Amino acid sequence: MKYERETRGQNFFDLDRNVQKILTSLNPMVASDWSVKLSEFGDWVGSELDEEAEYTDRFAPPVLDSYTRDGVLTNHIRLNPFWEKVEREVYRRGVIGHNYGASPAPFLLTFTMGYLISQSDVSLHCPVTMTGAVAYVLERFAPPAVRDRYLGELTRTDGLALTGGTWVTELHGGSDVGATTTVARAEGDHFRLTGLKWFTSNANGGLAIATARPEGAPDGTKGLGLYLVPTHLEDGTPNPMRIRRLKDKLGTRGVPTGEIDLENTWAVEIAPPPQGFKLMMEALEFSRIHNAMSAAGISRRAFLEAVSYMSHREAFGKPVFGFPMVRDELLNMLVRLEASCALSFSAAQSFDVAHVTELSDDDVSRAWMRMVTALAKYRTAEDANVLSRAAIEIIGGNAYTYDYVTPRLMRDAQVLTVWEGPANIQALEVLRMIGNRYPGFEALSENIGATTSETPELLSDISARIDGALVECNETVIHLRNAPADGPKYARKLMDRMAHTLAASLLLDEATRDLKNGDARKSLVAALYVRDHLAIPARRIVDEASQIGDDLFEALIGYEPVIASKISRQQIDGLIAA
Secondary structure (H helix, E strand, C coil), X not given: CCCCCCCCCCCCCCXXXXXXXXXHHHCHHHHHHCHHHHHHHHHHHHHHHHHHHHHHHHHCCCEEEEECCCCCEEEEEECCHHHHHHHHHHHHXXXXXHHXXXXXXXXXXXXXXXXHHHCCCHHHHHHHXXXXXXXXXXXXXCCHXXXXXXXXHHHCCCCCCCEEEEXXXXXXXXXXXXXXXXXXXXXXXXXXXXXXXXXXXXXXXXXXXXXXXXXXXXXXXXXXXXXXXXXXXXXXXXXXXXXXXXXXXXXXXXXXXXXXEEEEEEEEEEECCCHHHHHXXXXXXXXXXXXXXXHHHHHHHHHHHHHHHHCCCEECCEEHHHCHHHXXXXXXXXXXXXXXXXXXXXXXXXXXXXXXXXXXXXXXXXXXXXXXXXXXXXXXXXXXXXXXXXXXXXXXXXXXXXXXXXXXXXXXXXXXXXXXXXXXXXXXXHHHHHCCXXXXXXXXXXXXXXXXXXXXXXXXXXXXHHHHHHHHHHHHHHHHHXXXXXXXXXXXXXXXXXXXXXXXXXXXXXXXXXXXXXXXXXXXXXXXXXHHHCCXXXXXXXXXXXXXXXXXXXXXXXXXXXXXXXXXXXXXXXXXXX
């Protein structure tokens, strides 16, 4: 594969051979029937959307006009015309609507569209994520009258769709949802909400879901209901609320994020206590998968920027692409990127499987979805930060300037560790899923075991390392089940080990499939990942066995097949042990 010097103007889907193969494996129907639409979308993302993202971030972020010139509260958020155009266009292209209607597409399709969006504009992916979450909750859990009235407003593809928000966070902090102070007062067939929502991205979207506590309801999460809050009433007048200010954020500057005082605000009930909190968690679970997709998208763009730049640069009279340290760093970026894609797309596929089942805590498919989502959300966010920083370093001083996309990638990547729960919250989710109540670890073990048990001889050492790491995780799970008080102490370390083990297993699964077609490229990627993250003892500094990675650098970095018959088990084993 030859990389062009400029990434803008490229088709971000057609260029991504790795994700094309992942889609073919996970859902051949999506890969075939939707390939043209994804290609058209990838072309739009790599050109018009990318131009808008730079313009909005640098020159025209949202501005709040709180009052008219006559002093009337207006809550008007001014968005630049370029942003308004692409925002209408992304919904017209079906990023929400494809999942609904007479022949709904798998959510894997629109999660993939989110992955592509984030390669250009995470700010746009944010409202897309929340709109999808609100639509999902309405379609699956809302009373029929509420669903029928509002769902179509979010799923229409004529360019006039409303967009969504998930209003959970309050002044005391986002993770302690049980401490919600917003009050819901019944008034006939609707409710009135009063309280402060502290972090409301897409503040002017049109339809938000919000947690609130009905009068007389108990404390904690069991006392929370879930409510749908339109920004405007049926007669077109604004719903009573006041946007205090827009947040001045490190990144995602294109999406308006506000502090909103709900002041006797009109709302309809989606679910009363104790179901309200549970359904909001359904929305956040959906959003966490998009978060992982967003992180993988940033990692992909960071890698693309680095490899495109370096493949066209000369220094000291030689092509930089041939320098050993440059090659090593690009390979490190590539391996992390492909692990992130494996995790995020596995989480996306798990959502489609769980979506067709009834809502049940002990259902294996839902336990697997919650487990893989927590691991993917954590690991991909970490790696997006690593790769966005690495892109700046490998390109050099130019990448530190806003002539390049890299500063925005780095700023935007940081929010992905925070959105929908930081690492500690994901670790607590993992603790829940490995407890005696849920079959989360059993689902993980079954998934990994199914992969390692079918490993070809060439990859047997990779399989053995993964099985060894899984044994280590299992021993820790047994300990924590017997000593739950130790959970908070070891949960994050366990989550990190589990995430690396799962990522290695998913790469191994991809490698096994490719070997059947005589291609060992992914085998080398899996071996490099295991070497870096599951090797025991720790990787040595002097690494002669990894010469194979340098010898096959062009094939790895260019997504070209590697003839399997030319790779020996001794080479694979030596690479892992290096």
